Amino acid sequence: MRPSVDVTLGGRYTLTERIAIGGMGEVWKARDKVLGRTVAVKILKEEYTGDPGFLERFRAEARHTALLNHPGVANVFDYGEEDGSAYLVMELVPGEPLSNIIERDKQLPADRILNIMAQTARALAAAHAQGLVHRDVKPGNLIITPDERVKVTDFGIARLADQVPLTATGQVMGTAQYLA
Incomplete structure (x- = not known):
């Protein structure tokens, strides 16, 4: 799956704007249709989803960060895999x-x-x-x-x-x- 505007992940996160491109993937602003809030969605690059090591690292990011509850750490809300892509849903931090x-x-x-x-x-x-x-x-x-x-x-x-x-x-x- 190639991320683009109006793509919906997990039946609820509609991508609205690409925010950044990083080493492991892209970060998108998205609308959570269930809770009606704006979130950030980090999508693992396609070339890494077939690599078990990278995919495990991405899953680990979700698990590890979800353990944290601190005002100085961006909150993780959800994780999913769909159509050969993996994504992490987190707090959209203004700034x-x-x-x-x-x-x-x-x-x-x-x-x-x-x-x-x-x-x-x-x-x-x-x-x-x-x-x-x-x-x-x-x-x-x-x-x-x-x-x-x-x-x-x-x-x-x-x-x-x-x-x-x-x-x-x-x-x-x-x-x-x-x-x-």
Whole structure:
């Protein structure tokens, strides 16, 4: 299934506008016909749905993120697979990625940086308290809302600390510039 405007997934999520294209898929704004709310739908790229490793990673994102209940983490509402596609339905967070803000503004005031870092640390601490490690924290995965709240997104390569990793020995996951 190729995502496009007016496609409905799971009989209830009608795609209205593509928001972003990422490494694992596309993110769309959609209308939940059952609850009457606007949501974000992340659709795994077609070339990955046939790869059991990528599909399991995507399912894991849904399971892991759904465990979290914190104001600094984008909520997961649903997961589905349909017509050879897999999708994740989540909270549509108003705002923009920190990466866009940095690119546009070049330099941010120190107090704003500290506020963003503190909020991010609290959200990640909540994830860690449940044994969940994000593994790809970077400015593009931090959405800053109009009222300066931070939402951590894209737990796509996260894993539970007590589970067998989804990566092979020697395989690196994450964004090279932000690995620590």
